[in-house]
Amino acid sequence: MSDQARPGDWVQIHRVVLPPGERAPQVPPDTQAVPLEMRVKGFTLGAARLGETARVRTVTGRELEGRLVGIWPAPGHDFGEPVPELLTVGGEVRARLAEGKGDPGNG
Amino acid sequence: MGRDLSYAGVMGRRNDIMLKAVGIDYRNYSTGVLAFDYEALMREAGDIAEIRRIQRETHVGDTPLWELGNITRLVRALAPPGKGARVFLKDEAANPSGSFKARRAALSVYHAARKGYPGVSAATSGNYGAAVASQAAMRSVGCIIIQEVFDSRGIGQPEIVEKGRACEAYGAEVVQLTVGPELFYVFLVTLEETGYFNASLYTPYSVAGIETLGYELAEQMVAREGRPPDVVVVTHAGGGNVTGTARGLRKAGATAAQVVGVSVDLTGLHMASDRDFNRKSFTTGHTGFGIPFATWPDRADVPRNAARPLRYLDRLVLVTQGEVFYVTELLAQLEGMERGPAGNTSLAAAIVLAQELDRDQIVVVQETEYTGAGKHPWAQLTFSRRNGIAVERGDPADNAPGRRIVLPREPGQLRVKEFPLDNVRRSYLRNALNQAGDRRLLPEDYRFLADDTRQDEDRVRSLLKEVAASEAN
Numbered sequence: 001m002s003d004q005a006r007p008g009d010w011v012q013i014h015r016v017v018l019p020p021g022e023r024a025p026q027v028p029p030d031t032q033a034v035p036l037e038m039r040v041k042g043f044t045l046g047a048a049r050l051g052e053t054a055r056v057r058t059v060t061g062r063e064l065e066g067r068l069v070g071i072w073p074a075p076g077h078d079f080g081e082p083v084p085e086l087l088t089v090g091g092e093v094r095a096r097l098a099e100g101k102g103d104p105g106n107g
Numbered sequence: 108m109g110r111d112l113s114y115a116g117v118m119g120r121r122n123d124i125m126l127k128a129v130g131i132d133y134r135n136y137s138t139g140v141l142a143f144d145y146e147a148l149m150r151e152a153g154d155i156a157e158i159r160r161i162q163r164e165t166h167v168g169d170t171p172l173w174e175l176g177n178i179t180r181l182v183r184a185l186a187p188p189g190k191g192a193r194v195f196l197k198d199e200a201a202n203p204s205g206s207f208k209a210r211r212a213a214l215s216v217y218h219a220a221r222k223g224y225p226g227v228s229a230a231t232s233g234n235y236g237a238a239v240a241s242q243a244a245m246r247s248v249g250c251i252i253i254q255e256v257f258d259s260r261g262i263g264q265p266e267i268v269e270k271g272r273a274c275e276a277y278g279a280e281v282v283q284l285t286v287g288p289e290l291f292y293v294f295l296v297t298l299e300e301t302g303y304f305n306a307s308l309y310t311p312y313s314v315a316g317i318e319t320l321g322y323e324l325a326e327q328m329v330a331r332e333g334r335p336p337d338v339v340v341v342t343h344a345g346g347g348n349v350t351g352t353a354r355g356l357r358k359a360g361a362t363a364a365q366v367v368g369v370s371v372d373l374t375g376l377h378m379a380s381d382r383d384f385n386r387k388s389f390t391t392g393h394t395g396f397g398i399p400f401a402t403w404p405d406r407a408d409v410p411r412n413a414a415r416p417l418r419y420l421d422r423l424v425l426v427t428q429g430e431v432f433y434v435t436e437l438l439a440q441l442e443g444m445e446r447g448p449a450g451n452t453s454l455a456a457a458i459v460l461a462q463e464l465d466r467d468q469i470v471v472v473q474e475t476e477y478t479g480a481g482k483h484p485w486a487q488l489t490f491s492r493r494n495g496i497a498v499e500r501g502d503p504a505d506n507a508p509g510r511r512i513v514l515p516r517e518p519g520q521l522r523v524k525e526f527p528l529d530n531v532r533r534s535y536l537r538n539a540l541n542q543a544g545d546r547r548l549l550p551e552d553y554r555f556l557a558d559d560t561r562q563d564e565d566r567v568r569s570l571l572k573e574v575a576a577s578e579a580n
Contacts, residue, residue: 017284017293018114024289031287031381034259038293039283041275058280060226060249062301077268077481080489085500085514089433090440093518097180097441 003050005071012041012073013054013066040064041073110299117295125409128298128305130222133410140546141539142555143411145418152214152315155358159319165245167213168319170201172327172471177441178454182461185519192337192464194457195471197324200446203245204273205477207320208238211347214312216242219304225249226303230294230408232256232267233391234449234476239306240279250279251303253294257285258384265490266390266449269481286384291408308345309407314414317351318358324471325359335361337468338460340453343368343423344396346404346414352473353419365421369456370397371449372425372524373508386509388428388491392452397423398526402534405542417528417535417560424523426455427506429498429513432484434458437518448484450476459523488512532560536567537574 005011018036042056042064054068111117117124126132131151136143152158162168175194183191202209212229216239219227226249229239236252243250252274256267263283271281282297284290298305307313325335339356341349353366371393376383378395387393401423404412431448434455439445457472464470480486488498497511503520506513515521539556548556556571557564 018287018289022114023287024114024292026379027287027289028377028380031379034285034381036287036289036293037257037259037261037285039257040280042280059275059278060251060280060301062251062280075268075272075480076263077265077272078486079480079483080265080486083485083488083498085498086432086436086484086488089436089514093181093437093441096184096518097177 002071005044005048005054005068007044007046009044010041010072011044011054011056011068012039012070013056013064014039014069015066039069040066112296114289114292117292120299121295122410124295124299125305128303129307129310129409130218130304131310136411139549139551139555140543141548142551145415145558148411149311149315149413152311155318155322155355158214158315161217162210162213162316162319165213165242166203167209168202168323170323171198172196172324172331173198175442178437178458179461181437181441181518182458183466186462189466190462190464191466192461192468192470194461195328195336195469196454196475197320197471197473198444199320199474200450200477204234204238204241204277206234206238206450207317207348207474208233208235209241210316210320211235211308211313212238212242212306212316214316215239215304215306215310216246216248218312219306220246220248222304224302224304226251226301227306228253228294228297228301228303229306229308230290231308233270235308236270236279236281237273237277240274240277243279244277249301249303250277251282251297251301252279253282253290253297254284255286255290256283259285259381262385264385264390265481265486269479286379286381288379294408305408307407307409308347309409309412309414311413314347314351317347318355320473321352321355322359323355324473325356325361325364328469328471332469335359336364336471337464338365338367338470340367340369340457340460340470340472342392342450342452342474343370343416344392344400345407346400346412346416348474349416349419350414366419367456367460368397368416368420368423369453369523370394370423370425371431371452372427372506376509383509385490385494386496388487388496388512389431389449392449394425398531401531403538415559417531418558420528423526423528423531424456425526426452426523427503427513428508429506430455430503430515430521432488432512433514434521435484444475445478447476447478447482448487449482450474455521456523458518459521532562533570533574535560536570537578540571540575540578
């Protein structure tokens, strides 16, 4: 993936909304120490390199500016890894029902 | 001159911004120092027949009610002789956006479009975002969803990342934020800039939209079994699900059905903490919302919250994260229904509660949600492990939010923990006294507090004295 976005590319920009020290008073200390950051996606209005300032038009038509952090960004989430502790659960409870401990009159 | 966009400047304009963005002047409903006319406010949303008509226009509701035969057999295998109620499930995942939240979004988006707003916006990290986006797509209005999704390392909670993806799939703009309650500030700035409607979770529209869920399930049960259910188990977070479902049950005549709220126990994790954020393996249906919103509903993004769970709860119980992941597996493996974990919070409790009841009684689990990448037991437990949380089989009593997720060794270890409603009522009244400050409560306020806590006025007065005395000490 190139680090250069062309006009019209679907990109993600990043902006600091509130720096540390300007956070809401009720926020706990660990959160006070870090900025409130925002990420938004849109189509670039001009060419820009990763890390540079870029202007985008979002799907609602808003124009927003921020640091370019992703070009054609993928969501990145998945189904995770198999969880051994869960893999046997189905067999265990089916065996339990098959023992006839369940109610024969229902189900 | 430009608008003052400083945090203090925007927060100072919040009432004006909200008045424009919701189109309801809440001051008209005020009847005392604390009191307001709740039923009059709820009438803003219209009656059940009108709500159903609006929801059917956009494919919302009329979801199936299934009997869970194998889960019921399991319940009876675990229950004492003669015990073990039948367990039913309302499959709300069948709504267009995959959860009951479509019911909440339907009315908001309908009214936004009817009143001529150019779009709708909601501050939500949950299924509600996708619901608003889906309804906005159907009614051809713009949509901006504002989510809290990343910690300061830029690591997104997988369940929320998936919900953001779903919003985008329906054509919405998604503003993704790091942890912090200042999400509300960004929301206000966005509403002011765009002139969009605030599709809040807590307006009369949003809460009345859920009344059809309770109404339908009572109707379906009467048609099928000749009587309404005995117990309806409801996942409890912000209070709307409990409130709307219970109101719908009452409107359908199911006044004897017991309404049990269930939250996932996340005690000890701070909801605004950057560090704790990704140590939660549930991002909704948990005590971090459930308890604060029950003890003071009006902490919401509108001046008066239409979700007032203490008015409707008969019982409130907690379950653990590990138990909910475990029953998510049971629902898939025994009933052949793969659904999202958070929606199964009430199923975890129902399996326990059904064991207390007689065999001829009926328990309804009133929702499910869709599952997918990110919002799936494997995705969420893999994420937990990567964040240093132990995942193991064992006794759910050893569950420790943010440190250890314990999946039961066998289904007989599933339990519920009672959360006494009187404790919630005392906290609520303490908050009410703080809110009133030096102002003297009027007779109308005592009546309101009685309604809001579902107690008589004498009990409210005695609880208030008790609370005031403990504050003085």
